[in-house]
Amino acid sequence: MPNPELMPIGVFALRSGLTPSALRFYADSGVLPPAEVDPGSGYRYYSAEQTARAILLRRLREIGMPLTAVEAVLDAEPEDASRLIDEHVEKVVGNAATARREAVAIKASLADVPSLPVGALKGPVLAAAVEQVLTATACDPGMPVLGGLRIEASPEALTLTATDRYRLSTRTLVPAEPAATTWAATVNGDELRAAVAEIRRSPLVRVEATPYGVWLRVGNREGRVGTGDQHCRLLSDEFPDYRLMLASLGEATTRVTVSKERFLRALEEHPGSRVTLRVDHGGIHVLPTGDAHPEIPLSAAVTGQAVRIRFELTTLYPAVSTAIGPDMLLDLRGPDQPVTVRSADRGDLTALAMPIHPGHSA
Template structure:
């Protein structure tokens, strides 16, 4: 190979992804010698055959392999001893994995220490029950960039209860849980639905979770010490107390079999579903014959129409099978209640009857 076939250090550095200073260092360390050094100028020149070696060197250093092991690695490759090269690489990666695990443990301890000073404990609950409640409330949220709070879940902590609430402006849902342990404090905040969705799967697998509040975040501490941090939405949550107090008193009340109604909706996916409340139960208004739903009612009769996209999620996420509908009028919000495993309330808006 003539000098004209060789590459100066700058050109070689660009090809292999190393700096010229790094190449000089590896030359001085005896790891990667240049093919030729000009005796008068001291300029280093490299051959095309050295490109693969230099790239391999860069990769090994990116993995953090010390130069002593890099030297042994190249010696094994020169001897065509692939088994030794693999052994050196695997031994190094095991050390890296152990060091990373140790660093993560130290970081977790520091994080826990810092966050515990910046947050206040609220209450503890069974993880699966808290996760199920969060799932139910998330079904009522919506992603509206102009109204970010609609993608959040409101948590209100009292000494003896935790209430979750959410709304998408067409539905309002609340769920109350009884903590297994309470700090006796009162707190309220709107938790980002996006961060809750990212954590609910791990919360569900923890027998117990502890809630703690900080400045701008809610911490969910799992039983194994893992900390899930959820951001809070600063935008004010709609004043639900005024909304609930402003609802008209129920004039009609009936109990309905949730499974039957869900099955009816799923077998007849209509855009709108009509329900006629009677003293004997509930009749479904559909183009074909539909058996009356099991349930009880009062002596009055009233017909309600609902969008399928409003009624079906409310029924799907309700608790238990026996649901109570509190109705004031066909054009007023309907309150859907259940009381299995803690109370669950959803307020849904009827719609106009379909045009014929």
């Protein structure tokens, strides 16, 4: 008779999430042998101590890890196991990126659709602009367009815009080579992030549009896919009407010029997840969250009305950190209206940050 503390294969399958047939396969492979096999019936029995190994085995297989690698992880110390998992994920991600690039090239050859030149920009400039503007995106499964970057091209300029409804960031660039016509679309933000490292290394990047995506070409290879060229898919959902949002903003009632470095340092030193600012002719005061933390005063040039305004740190900090230049300009319109953040001497990058409504509980 089997040990009464052991589980038959059906019970162990339910507990581990593996099917009985999978358990038989892993037993025959030597990865997860049963604790006991009845010599007469051949029935397999498992112990409760084997449950954790079985669950880990299942989870590793769910991420596509080969059986030999799974066995190595199961028998490794935690540090080595983590390294092996990281190596597997890195390989999977690399294979997926390669497959995506090849799929794009194949589709382009099948469709035989010529690309539309959208403009050319210096690679480091374009990479920096993409990183700055993408700080205003959000991962929202219900509205994937909020994770995208709106690109609008004309012969005079190329404008990048992103918004998550609480923040908005937009930057206008002067192309090194202008577009022949106007064009606009929303590009997958995650794929643009992945492309940044490559385009930053290119002196010149040509942006070309197709019906299904944009090519970022890092050399003089129009119409041909090069090893460094990057492709990003388009998002089909309608992008929020940010121009209407900007046009509907009221006049600033308070204007502040402050050192970006000092403002960032104050936000970093602030211990809370929400930041309250008191702005008056004495400057900006980052208010404490409790008696244990002192107020942080900042020297600033202030004109207009005094105002007290509160932000989520995750909303305000990116808007401040991506500002261009040593000094930044804040246009405030009251405690419940968007704040405009831009460089004190350059206007090609503008960010909006939505404060917490005064009636919202702390």
